Amino acid sequence: QVQLVExxxxxxxxxxxxxxxxxxxxxxxxxxxMHWVRQAPGKGLEWVAVISYDGINKYYSDSVKGRFTIxxxxxxxxxxxxxxxxxxxxTAVYYCARTPQWLYPFDIxxxxxxxxxxx
Amino acid sequence: xIVMTQSPDSLSVSLGERxxxxxxxxxxxxxxxxNKNYLAWYQHKPGQPPKLLIYxxxxxxxxxxxRFSGSGSGTDFTLTISSLQTEDVAVYYCQQYYTTTxxxxxxxxxxxx
Numbered sequence: 001q002v003q004l005v006e007x008x009x010x011x012x013x014x015x016x017x018x019x020x021x022x023x024x025x026x027x028x029x030x031x032x033x034m035h036w037v038r039q040a041p042g043k044g045l046e047w048v049a050v051i052s053y054d055g056i057n058k059y060y061s062d063s064v065k066g067r068f069t070i071x072x073x074x075x076x077x078x079x080x081x082x083x084x085x086x087x088x089x090x091t092a093v094y095y096c097a098r099t100p101q102w103l104y105p106f107d108i109x110x111x112x113x114x115x116x117x118x119x
Numbered sequence: 120x121i122v123m124t125q126s127p128d129s130l131s132v133s134l135g136e137r138x139x140x141x142x143x144x145x146x147x148x149x150x151x152x153x154n155k156n157y158l159a160w161y162q163h164k165p166g167q168p169p170k171l172l173i174y175x176x177x178x179x180x181x182x183x184x185x186r187f188s189g190s191g192s193g194t195d196f197t198l199t200i201s202s203l204q205t206e207d208v209a210v211y212y213c214q215q216y217y218t219t220t221x222x223x224x225x226x227x228x229x230x231x232x
Protein backbone atom coordinates (compact mmCIF):
# COMPACT_ATOMS: atom_id res chain seq x y z
CA GLN A 1 0.00 0.00 0.00
CA VAL A 2 0.97 3.65 -0.27
CA GLN A 3 3.40 4.36 2.54
CA LEU A 4 5.92 6.89 3.80
CA VAL A 5 8.30 5.87 6.59
CA GLU A 6 10.57 8.38 8.29
CA UNK A 7 13.79 7.51 10.10
CA UNK A 8 16.89 9.18 11.48
CA UNK A 9 15.44 11.03 14.44
CA UNK A 10 17.07 11.08 17.85
CA UNK A 11 18.67 13.24 20.51
CA UNK A 12 21.35 15.67 19.35
CA UNK A 13 23.23 18.53 20.99
CA UNK A 14 22.69 22.14 19.92
CA UNK A 15 24.87 23.10 16.99
CA UNK A 16 25.19 19.54 15.71
CA UNK A 17 23.71 17.96 12.59
CA UNK A 18 21.21 15.22 11.79
CA UNK A 19 19.86 13.73 8.57
CA UNK A 20 16.30 12.46 8.30
CA UNK A 21 15.13 10.03 5.66
CA UNK A 22 11.69 9.24 4.31
CA UNK A 23 11.27 5.97 2.40
CA UNK A 24 8.36 5.86 -0.03
CA UNK A 25 6.58 2.76 -1.31
CA UNK A 26 3.38 1.81 -3.10
CA UNK A 27 3.41 4.71 -5.57
CA UNK A 28 5.62 6.30 -8.24
CA UNK A 29 7.76 8.48 -6.00
CA UNK A 30 9.30 10.44 -8.87
CA UNK A 31 5.88 11.82 -9.86
CA UNK A 32 5.30 13.66 -6.59
CA UNK A 33 6.56 16.79 -4.89
CA MET A 34 7.52 16.07 -1.29
CA HIS A 35 7.39 18.11 1.89
CA TRP A 36 8.70 18.09 5.43
CA VAL A 37 6.35 19.33 8.17
CA ARG A 38 7.11 19.45 11.88
CA GLN A 39 5.21 19.69 15.15
CA ALA A 40 6.98 20.93 18.26
CA PRO A 41 5.75 19.55 21.61
CA GLY A 42 2.41 21.14 22.46
CA LYS A 43 2.41 23.22 19.28
CA GLY A 44 0.72 23.12 15.89
CA LEU A 45 1.90 22.01 12.48
CA GLU A 46 4.67 23.99 10.81
CA TRP A 47 5.62 23.55 7.17
CA VAL A 48 9.42 23.19 6.82
CA ALA A 49 10.47 22.54 3.22
CA VAL A 50 9.38 21.27 -0.19
CA ILE A 51 11.16 19.72 -3.17
CA SER A 52 9.75 19.29 -6.65
CA TYR A 53 9.29 15.87 -8.24
CA ASP A 54 12.58 16.21 -10.15
CA GLY A 55 14.57 17.75 -7.28
CA ILE A 56 15.12 21.04 -9.08
CA ASN A 57 12.87 23.39 -7.13
CA LYS A 58 13.22 23.73 -3.37
CA TYR A 59 11.65 26.12 -0.88
CA TYR A 60 12.14 26.54 2.85
CA SER A 61 10.44 28.23 5.77
CA ASP A 62 12.26 31.25 7.14
CA SER A 63 12.88 29.39 10.41
CA VAL A 64 15.14 26.80 8.73
CA LYS A 65 16.45 28.59 5.65
CA GLY A 66 20.24 28.38 5.44
CA ARG A 67 20.43 25.55 8.00
CA PHE A 68 18.29 22.74 6.52
CA THR A 69 18.59 21.18 3.06
CA ILE A 70 15.93 19.05 1.42
CA UNK A 71 16.93 16.53 -1.23
CA UNK A 72 15.70 13.34 -2.85
CA UNK A 73 16.98 10.25 -4.61
CA UNK A 74 14.31 9.04 -7.01
CA UNK A 75 16.31 5.89 -7.78
CA UNK A 76 15.99 4.95 -4.09
CA UNK A 77 12.46 6.32 -3.57
CA UNK A 78 13.80 8.34 -0.65
CA UNK A 79 13.46 11.90 0.59
CA UNK A 80 16.01 13.51 2.90
CA UNK A 81 16.30 16.44 5.26
CA UNK A 82 19.81 17.47 6.24
CA UNK A 83 19.58 19.54 9.41
CA UNK A 84 22.65 21.56 10.41
CA UNK A 85 23.27 24.03 13.25
CA UNK A 86 20.40 22.55 15.20
CA UNK A 87 18.71 24.63 17.89
CA UNK A 88 16.52 23.61 20.84
CA UNK A 89 13.55 25.16 19.01
CA UNK A 90 14.01 22.57 16.24
CA THR A 91 12.82 19.91 18.69
CA ALA A 92 9.75 18.37 17.06
CA VAL A 93 8.17 15.41 15.37
CA TYR A 94 9.15 15.62 11.70
CA TYR A 95 6.71 14.30 9.10
CA CYS A 96 7.25 13.78 5.41
CA ALA A 97 4.24 14.21 3.15
CA ARG A 98 3.53 13.97 -0.55
CA THR A 99 1.55 16.20 -2.84
CA PRO A 100 0.34 15.18 -6.32
CA GLN A 101 1.00 18.60 -7.82
CA TRP A 102 3.00 21.66 -6.85
CA LEU A 103 0.24 23.83 -5.35
CA TYR A 104 -1.81 21.04 -3.82
CA PRO A 105 -2.61 19.69 -0.36
CA PHE A 106 -0.72 16.85 1.33
CA ASP A 107 -2.62 13.64 0.72
CA ILE A 108 -0.30 11.06 2.33
CA UNK A 109 1.81 11.53 5.47
CA UNK A 110 4.38 9.41 7.23
CA UNK A 111 4.11 8.48 10.90
CA UNK A 112 6.82 10.94 11.89
CA UNK A 113 10.22 10.80 13.57
CA UNK A 114 11.13 12.66 16.76
CA UNK A 115 14.09 15.02 16.88
CA UNK A 116 15.21 16.34 20.26
CA UNK A 117 17.85 19.05 20.41
CA UNK A 118 19.22 19.23 23.93
CA UNK A 119 22.52 19.39 25.76
CA UNK B 120 3.70 34.78 4.06
CA ILE B 121 -0.02 34.18 4.29
CA VAL B 122 -1.11 33.95 7.92
CA MET B 123 -3.94 31.53 8.73
CA THR B 124 -5.99 32.24 11.85
CA GLN B 125 -8.46 29.73 13.25
CA SER B 126 -11.21 30.24 15.79
CA PRO B 127 -11.92 29.08 18.35
CA ASP B 128 -8.73 27.52 19.73
CA SER B 129 -10.83 24.81 21.37
CA LEU B 130 -14.39 23.62 21.10
CA SER B 131 -16.51 21.38 23.33
CA VAL B 132 -19.57 19.88 21.65
CA SER B 133 -22.12 17.25 22.71
CA LEU B 134 -22.29 13.98 20.82
CA GLY B 135 -24.51 14.32 17.78
CA GLU B 136 -24.34 18.12 17.82
CA ARG B 137 -22.78 20.41 15.22
CA UNK B 138 -19.18 21.64 15.45
CA UNK B 139 -18.07 24.66 13.45
CA UNK B 140 -14.52 25.89 12.99
CA UNK B 141 -13.54 29.15 11.30
CA UNK B 142 -10.37 29.86 9.35
CA UNK B 143 -9.34 33.26 8.02
CA UNK B 144 -6.40 33.96 5.72
CA UNK B 145 -4.46 37.23 5.70
CA UNK B 146 -4.91 37.43 1.93
CA UNK B 147 -7.19 35.77 -0.57
CA UNK B 148 -6.36 32.19 -1.53
CA UNK B 149 -8.76 32.24 -4.47
CA UNK B 150 -7.10 31.87 -7.87
CA UNK B 151 -9.24 33.87 -10.30
CA UNK B 152 -7.96 31.92 -13.32
CA UNK B 153 -9.57 28.65 -12.19
CA ASN B 154 -11.96 29.94 -9.52
CA LYS B 155 -10.47 27.57 -6.94
CA ASN B 156 -9.73 28.28 -3.29
CA TYR B 157 -6.35 26.81 -2.33
CA LEU B 158 -7.51 25.81 1.15
CA ALA B 159 -7.43 22.42 2.88
CA TRP B 160 -8.53 21.00 6.23
CA TYR B 161 -6.73 18.27 8.16
CA GLN B 162 -7.64 16.15 11.17
CA HIS B 163 -4.84 15.28 13.59
CA LYS B 164 -5.21 12.71 16.34
CA PRO B 165 -2.51 12.03 18.99
CA GLY B 166 0.08 9.50 17.85
CA GLN B 167 -1.13 9.56 14.26
CA PRO B 168 -0.13 11.60 11.22
CA PRO B 169 -2.47 14.34 10.04
CA LYS B 170 -5.22 13.24 7.70
CA LEU B 171 -6.48 15.26 4.74
CA LEU B 172 -10.23 15.86 5.05
CA ILE B 173 -11.15 18.66 2.64
CA TYR B 174 -9.36 20.38 -0.24
CA UNK B 175 -10.29 23.17 -2.67
CA UNK B 176 -12.16 24.48 0.40
CA UNK B 177 -15.13 22.16 -0.08
CA UNK B 178 -14.09 18.91 -1.80
CA UNK B 179 -14.16 15.93 0.54
CA UNK B 180 -11.21 13.54 0.30
CA UNK B 181 -12.10 9.98 -0.65
CA UNK B 182 -13.33 7.99 2.35
CA UNK B 183 -14.06 11.00 4.55
CA UNK B 184 -17.55 10.76 6.12
CA UNK B 185 -20.12 13.16 4.72
CA ARG B 186 -20.71 14.70 8.15
CA PHE B 187 -17.54 16.71 7.37
CA SER B 188 -18.07 19.66 5.06
CA GLY B 189 -16.12 22.74 4.06
CA SER B 190 -17.30 26.09 2.81
CA GLY B 191 -16.15 29.63 2.16
CA SER B 192 -14.16 31.60 -0.40
CA GLY B 193 -11.44 34.22 -0.62
CA THR B 194 -10.30 34.77 2.96
CA ASP B 195 -13.03 33.21 5.11
CA PHE B 196 -13.60 29.49 5.45
CA THR B 197 -15.51 27.08 7.67
CA LEU B 198 -15.21 23.40 8.56
CA THR B 199 -18.44 21.88 9.84
CA ILE B 200 -18.94 18.52 11.51
CA SER B 201 -22.69 18.07 11.27
CA SER B 202 -23.10 15.43 13.99
CA LEU B 203 -20.08 14.98 16.24
CA GLN B 204 -18.94 11.40 16.88
CA THR B 205 -16.46 10.16 19.48
CA GLU B 206 -13.93 9.35 16.75
CA ASP B 207 -13.96 13.01 15.68
CA VAL B 208 -12.10 14.11 18.82
CA ALA B 209 -8.93 15.63 17.35
CA VAL B 210 -7.16 18.85 16.47
CA TYR B 211 -8.23 20.36 13.15
CA TYR B 212 -5.99 22.54 10.98
CA CYS B 213 -6.67 24.66 7.95
CA GLN B 214 -3.86 25.11 5.43
CA GLN B 215 -3.33 27.33 2.44
CA TYR B 216 -1.46 25.98 -0.59
CA TYR B 217 -1.80 29.15 -2.65
CA THR B 218 1.88 30.09 -2.34
CA THR B 219 5.21 28.30 -2.06
CA THR B 220 5.17 28.71 1.71
CA UNK B 221 2.41 26.34 2.70
CA UNK B 222 1.06 27.69 6.02
CA UNK B 223 -1.23 26.13 8.61
CA UNK B 224 -3.61 27.66 11.08
CA UNK B 225 -2.77 27.25 14.76
CA UNK B 226 -5.27 24.41 15.17
CA UNK B 227 -8.63 23.93 16.86
CA UNK B 228 -9.03 21.21 19.47
CA UNK B 229 -12.44 19.51 19.36
CA UNK B 230 -13.63 17.65 22.43
CA UNK B 231 -16.82 15.97 23.63
CA UNK B 232 -18.90 17.95 26.13
